[in-house]
Amino acid sequence: MSKQSRRDAFKTLLAGASLPLAPGMARAADRAAAPAGKPLQQWRQGVEGQRRADLGDGSYLNPIIAGDHPDPTVLKDGKDYYLTYSSFYSYPGLVIWHSTDLVNWQPVAPALSKPLGTIWAVDLCKHDGRYFIYIPAAPDGNAWSIYAIWADRIEGPWSDPVDLKISGCIDPGHVVGEDGRRYLFVNGIRKIRLSDDGLATDGQLEKAYQPWRYPDDWVVENFAPEGPKLLRRGKYFYLVTAVGGTAGPVTGHMVIAARSTSIHGPWEHCPHNPLVRTAGTGEPWWSRGHATVVEGPAGDWWMVYHGYENGFRTLGRQTLLEPMEWTEDGWFRATGGDLSRPLPKPKGGKAGPAGYALSDDFSRNRFGVQWCFHDPAPDEMRRARYVEGGLRIAGSGSSPADSRPLTCTVGDRSYEVEVSLQLIGQAEGGLLLFYHHKAYVGLGFTPDTIKTWQYAEEQPWMRAARATSTVRVRMSNQDNVVTFRYSHDDGKTWVLHGLRMEVSGLHHNVFGGFLSLKVGIYSAGKGTVELRDFRYRALAAS
Template sequence: MSHFLLRHSTADNGDGTYRNPVLRADWSDPDAIRVGDDYYLIASSFHRVPGLPVLHSRDLVNWTIIGHALDRLVPEADFRTPQRGGGVWAPALRHHAGRYWIVYPDPDRGLFVTSAEDPAGKWTTPHLLKGGKGLIDPCPLWASDGSAYLVHGWAKSRAGINNRLTVHRMSEDATELLDAGAVVIDGDELPGYRTLEGPKFYERDGWYWIFAPAGGVADGWQSAFRSRNPLGPYEERIVLEQGDTDINGPHQGAWVTTQGGDDWFLHFQDKGVFGRVVHLQPMRWDDDGWPVIGDKGRPVTVHPKPLQGETPAAPATSDDFATGIGPQWAWQANPKPGWAATGSGLTLTCVPHVDPDLRFLPNLLGQRLPDGGCRAETTMRLDAEPGATAGLAVVGDDYAWIGLARTENGTVVTCRTAQDGEPPHDNGSPFPLDAPAVTVGVEVDATGRCQFFAHLPGEATQPVGEAFQATEGRWVGAALGLFATGEGSASFDAVRVTAADTDA
């Protein structure tokens, strides 16, 4: 089995430089702002609950999770079951009039607004700003002259159109749109453009800017559009693309300016099974007033940090559940009371399901799978009726898990896999649990290939079953999850997630 070191997946090299990606997991569709000396970042969360994670940094490199803007997804009843591929798509974050504002899309329902005085505190109940199907990727702009605008894109899967950006005039309090909207950029009229989306709206030195990606998630590029009028016409330039680097599809993110006046750009890279990881690029301006991102429009791998002196940090992965469920975890649907208890580890109530397909299990508690590989393990017990199952899973369009199953003849340690659209089957032979508890886990390599393992107290760790190739989900990377089904309960000690030692 591979060698792993217990360490944070931090991008801080500790010598004044950083290495991309700065967020090494599925923090997709990032948007970020600076308020004073603090930076805040949000990401799409799709069907996961709580939604709209909020991260904090002091240097754009070292990030921690400070909360979520959505405790539950709305409409409440619609999200009682997992809406894979739906939910919260690419959001935008702004600070205006002493408040933090998020406008986010639900592609099946419309564009919503929520706000807060404290980004780590309570956010308002989402308000529907514009209803309709296929409305995606909104971003507000409060202009220097007191006017306000909203730009958004279109999803062809719902609206029947895409590759264009629409701008509305908006009320100053973001409660309503003031006109029918106008298409200000039509990608069909730009040679080579396809899937123009993800716009972010800015104003600088008399210019209105829309930063928007095109070309698709895995292979696209980043464009910038500018005009003297927020309603156009806009001129265009590609400002970041893969070129001869190994960073595929570098696009869709946020322009941030430091206190010292330096400009930076955060964007994602699609890593398949690991989702959309986040990179940080330096940004400067050419003699014609256009942004130049990275190294002459190509993404950088290593670069001096924007600011020095911060302690290396990364979003949490391991969890002892001593003070609750950590913010790295999310359910696959709106949770019900009693699903989980914490204190001395984690106890999950076994929830009965006619078809316990983990892809559609509301009470699967998951977190993002770390990019580059990891080892995850926990010690667990199952106190349940025959037919109950519980364990540690890797869930995408395909899934696999290792854990315990209660049979009429006792409890067995089992490993099961399921391909997309197929029922689960045993991966290896189940064996009896001849002890109160078992330690189970999985090693994931840099390609997403998973080897499950288990050991009883005092015994050596043994691989269980054949290796399983993890897959991405619906617009998300694979999740590392815990679950319990049937009648009874399952308890888990601390979950330890260890990053792969790529230098070993």
């Protein structure tokens, strides 16, 4: 298939990723003021009012992909760019995103359906015409290894995972050395040679580089050299890594670089280290790090990395784009400056569609792009079945605490969702904001009772007796304050739930796990919950 034919095919695929707004859902721009004392941040209105990075005037405003898309790995493939990121416990996972200008991104398809436990920072690369993703995973929750999947087309089908048996390692980074052999660098920073097909090791794990060390009085989480990404330019190999810890203090995470004329070293520290680092809590993006360096459409250069949004850690680590420049001595440095302000877009790129609608009439399968199960069992997808106008999910566990909820990643500071739930049999179902099984809030409905879940605990004093077979539930998250309403007459009249919840603390620095707060729908008990007419809209700041 020619490049043009493939691009046309992607346009068809991507066009199918969006749904029109459901009736009655007004578009609303997410024009939110930055935290006190910071400049105004204003995003362009995208689909359903979701924030869009491309401002339409030749500039963009970070994030380029809003919501939890951490540890981004970017592949330049001709005029196309592809990106994926850590998917952790979400399956289907490892969603591939596509762009032609580094600013406007839209999902293509998930690359991984078979559960491997938690998935951390991966590496997406291309070698001899074949695409590879190298995946650190812990299927049993404890023993880490590096796996590989491959595909002849970026949209798949992707192979089943192959265990490379590189134990105890995370954060792989692929490179071809000056000897023409393939290598993986991993956390540490260590390296191991691969077989020519990239699907087995051909050597021993060995120390590759002792990373640059920051001053002892800097406030960081821990040293944690990780996330190695490599490129070759001119006579040098460049090794870009993260140190300082992924979360913790906002000033911890950072990007550093080194170079060598050989993949085997010796490596020379970059004199501009750290290239990226959050200097204080007043900045708009915290814990910035884990960068991939990529050439833009017109030959300029960029860094793609992640960061937490000031005041909205609940959204997880979002994907950021910062310009960089090469210096006369063959090094590079970041030039973005204040990321709360618009920046000129990369030159030469063609702006494509961005994002996708989250509203869903459940008329077709959107698993892996919008919907994912959290930490599913190997046969979890069998719980879900599409019927006319709805999606039926068989019960799992007895409550949100031991169920496998269906989740949807969101990227707006404030938003509202609605969904109709039909209880079939002795089912319990509800709408949540879900971080993980020890951190969530929401409402639950059984055939005879309404339940309230506050900070992963049911509140018995809030129980209300109410016969329910079908209910429509509305949840708004306004700047981390959550309000629930429900209706038993298909939205004609609404009952305001009597408990509002503040959720700004439901994030990694409190609960661990490196996750984000997602919209969740759970189905528990001995029955089935049918979902209908899910609607999403972004809200303006309060």
